[in-house]
Every structure is written in structure tokens, then in C-alpha cells.
Amino acid sequence: MADTELLETPLASLHRELGGRMVPFAGYAMPVQYPAGIMAEHLHTRAAAGLFDVSHMGQAELIGEGAAAALEQLTPADVQILKPGRQRYGVLMTETGGILDDFMVANRGDRLFLVLNASRKHLDIPAIEAVLPAGVKLRPLPDRALIALQGPGAVPALATLAPGVASMKFMDFAEHEIAGVACLVSRSGYTGEDGVEISIPAEQAEAVAKALLALPGVMPAGLGARDSLRLEAGLCLYGNDLDETTSPVEANLVWTMGKRRRTAWDFRGAERCREELDNGPKRLRVGIQPEGRQPARGHTPVQVAGEVVGEITSGGFGPSVNAPIAMGYVARGAAADGTALELLVRGKALPGRVAPLPFAPHRYAR
Amino acid sequence: MAELRFTKDHEWIRLEGDVATIGITDHAQNALGDVVFVDLPEAGREVAEGEACAVVESVKAASDVYAPVAGKVVETNAALVENPALINSAPTGEGWFFKIGGVDAAAVAALMDEAAYAAFVDELA
Numbered sequence: 001m002a003d004t005e006l007l008e009t010p011l012a013s014l015h016r017e018l019g020g021r022m023v024p025f026a027g028y029a030m031p032v033q034y035p036a037g038i039m040a041e042h043l044h045t046r047a048a049a050g051l052f053d054v055s056h057m058g059q060a061e062l063i064g065e066g067a068a069a070a071l072e073q074l075t076p077a078d079v080q081i082l083k084p085g086r087q088r089y090g091v092l093m094t095e096t097g098g099i100l101d102d103f104m105v106a107n108r109g110d111r112l113f114l115v116l117n118a119s120r121k122h123l124d125i126p127a128i129e130a131v132l133p134a135g136v137k138l139r140p141l142p143d144r145a146l147i148a149l150q151g152p153g154a155v156p157a158l159a160t161l162a163p164g165v166a167s168m169k170f171m172d173f174a175e176h177e178i179a180g181v182a183c184l185v186s187r188s189g190y191t192g193e194d195g196v197e198i199s200i201p202a203e204q205a206e207a208v209a210k211a212l213l214a215l216p217g218v219m220p221a222g223l224g225a226r227d228s229l230r231l232e233a234g235l236c237l238y239g240n241d242l243d244e245t246t247s248p249v250e251a252n253l254v255w256t257m258g259k260r261r262r263t264a265w266d267f268r269g270a271e272r273c274r275e276e277l278d279n280g281p282k283r284l285r286v287g288i289q290p291e292g293r294q295p296a297r298g299h300t301p302v303q304v305a306g307e308v309v310g311e312i313t314s315g316g317f318g319p320s321v322n323a324p325i326a327m328g329y330v331a332r333g334a335a336a337d338g339t340a341l342e343l344l345v346r347g348k349a350l351p352g353r354v355a356p357l358p359f360a361p362h363r364y365a366r
Numbered sequence: 367m368a369e370l371r372f373t374k375d376h377e378w379i380r381l382e383g384d385v386a387t388i389g390i391t392d393h394a395q396n397a398l399g400d401v402v403f404v405d406l407p408e409a410g411r412e413v414a415e416g417e418a419c420a421v422v423e424s425v426k427a428a429s430d431v432y433a434p435v436a437g438k439v440v441e442t443n444a445a446l447v448e449n450p451a452l453i454n455s456a457p458t459g460e461g462w463f464f465k466i467g468g469v470d471a472a473a474v475a476a477l478m479d480e481a482a483y484a485a486f487v488d489e490l491a
Contacts, residue, residue: 032426033399037399037400038399038400038424038425038426039399039400039425042425224399224425224426227426228425293402293403294403294405294423295402295403295423295428297428316425316426317402317403317423317424317425319400319425324402324403346421
């Protein structure tokens with residue numbers, strides 16, 4: 001794809017100023033890394049704070065009486081129980097019990113605020129609109145940027161500009177003024193670290209990003225570090241670890257399904273989920289630890305005793321664990337922690353094992 | 367020291383006698399990013415020109431390294447196994463990959479010189 005066909009985020013000129021190496025991602029030109037490199041950006045995020053532009057992700061709000069109940073037709077998450085000022089992670093379902101997308105939903109009191117994947121928002125939006133009753137409206141917010149500030153230093157640094165952020169807990173959602181700009185802040189992220197995601201009106205995004213980058217300990221970090229951080233944290237990437245063929249049960253995302261929802265089974269694709277919970281899914285998403293130093297990447301076939309039992313869906317090198325790491329789907333019989341695996345990398349069978357996730361412990365502000 | 371020659375796959379080669387030392391260029395290491403693993407050929411292996419004979423992996427990507435000319439692998443850089451980051455810090459020095467013996471000098475001379483390779487890289491940008 002030529003650069004001219006790619007969309008840009010409101011921070012495009014800042015990325016160039018910072019020396020970001022721009023690559024196509026989900027139709028956007030995004031920085032894969034800055035001059036420091038993926039390794040340094042990753043390690044800095046775990047030690048201090050990394051600033052990520054995630055403005056390519058879809059933001060939207062759902063307004064009107066019954067918005068939560070309407071959204072529940074598409075997701076097994078309990079949205080109605082979500083209190084004002086709280087956010088949660090969930091999946092949107094296909095008719096056949098696959099995953100249409102994974103997403104965040106926050107209760108803003110008078111509306112729901114959604115964050116969708118860049119590569120899926122064009123499918124999510126019509127799917128949501130199709131289930132809305134009269135009086136509930138979905139409003140995409142293309143004029144907002146989204147910045148993730150992640151790492152143990154993120155909130156202490158941000159609190160010097162917006163003191164109220166310090167008392168937020170993991171998955172709290174609130175409006176805060178940052179550098180004179182009204183922003184929507186959630187204490188969440190996708191790195192396994194404490195931190196925040198900040199939704200900002202597009203025209204003020206660069207000013208806010210620059211104010212954050214000026215804080216002590218904050219370094220810009222690209223998509224490359226975001227990918228290695230989320231893999232160490234055992235978090236799924238849509239398109240790699242989740243797709244329309246994988247169910248939330250197979251994906252080990254049963255925890256995103258509300259208890260009430262697992263009694264009522266009143267969401268799209270519920271039949272498959274119910275059957276898999278009753279009888280066990282055919283395959284399961286697991287962590288995979290290759291032995292030695294060689295990474296095993298996505299699409300690597302996984303064998304047990306010479307027989308293919310699955311495939312790696314995300315794999316690479318974990319800078320914080322200082323070893324190759326991966327996740328993927330294996331047959332249920334091969335999913336127990338410690339199961340010996342053979343990973344077929346370039347025709348050679350590398351030894352590996354099923355490993356508990358996450359590879360790097362979560363450090364959320366619970 | 368003999369001058370370097372270059373391939374379109376971003377290997378460099380330096381011929382001394384009939385033994386050639388091979389590595390990847392500064393442009394290649396920069397494009398790959400932080401190298402975390404390298405798989406080197408066995409000593410004694412006969413390689414054809416253009417044959418994939420080593421693998422270099424960064425945090426993000428894996429890439430083949432090809433033999434720029436035919437010959438027999440006589441030595442590999444053991445230091446890379448312990449410290450693959452040498453490929454980033456000294457791509458044309460301590461970060462060399464392997465040596466091939468019995469090399470045809472004319473085949474090396476036919477590869478790009480430094481100016482031609484620089485022009486080739488500029489065209490890619």
C-alpha cells in the first residue's frame with residue numbers, strides 16, 4: 001500500500017518530529033518504533049513510562065435509554081451492572097459464536113463510551129447499529145485522539161498535571177483536565193502495567209502529547225513495543241489471537257462473560273459458548289515457552305509427539321523476560337501447563353512447553 | 367584490509383585470499399532492529415550462491431541471510447550466539463556471521479561496491 005493511501009492520526013507530525021519509523025497498520029501510518037528502538041522502548045515502559053499513540057482505534061458513544069441492554073445482544077459481558085465511572089473489557093460476537101472484535105466499554109453515566117479495534121471498527125459499527133432499538137444512537141467519535149501512557153511512572157507523572165488521576169483505580173473512567181484540555185481518562189491499558197488511556201479532542205492532541213512527553217520519565221514508544229508488552233502480559237491481539245473462528249471459551253476469555261449472561265445465554269453466538277463450556281472446547285489459547293533463544297512466530301505449527309495439535313498465533317522475543325515467548329491454540333488434551341511441545345520453525349522441531357500466562361506479571365492499580 | 371562488496375539482500379562480503387567473511391550491512395541491522403537470535407550454518411557445509419544459510423531474528427522479525435557467493439563454510443562467529451547484539455553495534459566488524467573458503471574472486475568482484483550499494487539503498491528509501 002502506498003503511503004498516500006494511508007490514514008494519519010492527529011499525532012502524525014509529532015511522530016515524524018520524534019523520528020518515528022512509520023509503517024502501515026490497519027490502514028493507518030503508525031510509528032513501529034522511535035530511534036531508541038523496540039527493546040529500549042519496551043524496557044523503559046516497564047521501568048518508567050511509555051507514551052503510545054493509539055488514535056487509530058475506534059472511539060464511539062452509545063446514547064439513550066436501554067443502551068447497555070442493547071449492547072448486551074452482541075456481547076457476553078455484563079454491561080448493565082457496570083457502574084458509572086467504570087470500564088470493562090469484553091468481546092463482540094458473531095452469529096456463529098466467533099469473536100467479531102474485542103473492545104472496552106465504559107459507563108459515563110448518561111452514555112456508554114466504546115473503544116474498538118482499528119481493523120474492525122468498520123464491521124463493529126454496523127453490527128451495533130443493527131441491534132439498537134429506537135431511541136438508542138451510536139455516535140462514532142472520529143475527531144478524538146487516544147493516547148496510552150503506560151508503566152509504573154505513568155500515573156505519578158500524570159498526577160503532576162491532573163492530581164485527581166492518582167486516586168483512580170484500575171478500570172476507573174473519569175473526565176480530567178490535562179494541560180488545560182478536557183480529556184477522558186481510564187486507568188487501563190494493554191501492556192500489563194499500571195497506566196492510563198486518554199481520549200482527547202483531535203485538534204488538542206498534539207499539545208497534550210507534548211505536555212506528557214515533557215514529564216520526567218516519559219518516553220515515546222511505538223507499536224513494536226506495544227506488541228511485545230501485550231504479548232508478555234498474555235493479552236490478545238485481534239487478527240492474531242482472536243478472529244471470527246475463535247470463541248471466547250477457546251480464547252480463555254470466559255472471565256469477560258458475565259455470570260448473569262452465562263445463566264441467561266441471551267447474546268449472539270451463545271449456543272456455541274454454552275456447548276463449549278458444558279463439554280469443553282476442542283482447542284484452547286495457551287502460553288507457549290520455546291526452549292533456548294530462537295523465537296517461534298505466528299503461524300508456527302505446534303506438535304505433540306510428531307502430531308500437529310495447533311498453531312502459534314503470536315510469538316516473538318520478550319525483552320523483560322529475556323527469552324522467546326508465544327501464545328497460540330492447542331487441542332484441549334495438550335493445553336495443560338508444562339505439556340512438552342515441538343514448534344516447527346523453518347522445518348526444524350524446536351522444543352517448547354505450555355506455559356502459564358502472563359509471562360510478565362500484571363501490575364495494575366487494583 | 368580488503369574492500370567490502372555488497373548484495374541486494376544486504377549482505378556484505380570481504381575477500382582475503384580465497385576466504386570471504388560475510389555479514390549483514392548497517393542498513394540491514396537498522397531495518398531489523400534489536401537482534402535477539404542468530405542461527406549460523408555448520409562448518410563444512412557447501413553453499414551455493416544465493417543459498418539461504420543463516421537466520422537473523424530481531425524482536426519483531428526474522429530474516430534469511432544468503433551466501434553472496436559459492437564456497438564451503440570454514441568458520442562461524444561463535445560470539446554472536448552469546449551476544450547477537452554485536453550485529454547491531456558492529457555490523458561490519460565483530461558482528462560478522464560466517465566465513466566461506468574456496469571462493470572465486472571474480473564472483474566477489476562482480477558484486478556491488480560501496481558506492482553502488484549506497485545508491486541501491488537510496489533507491490529503496
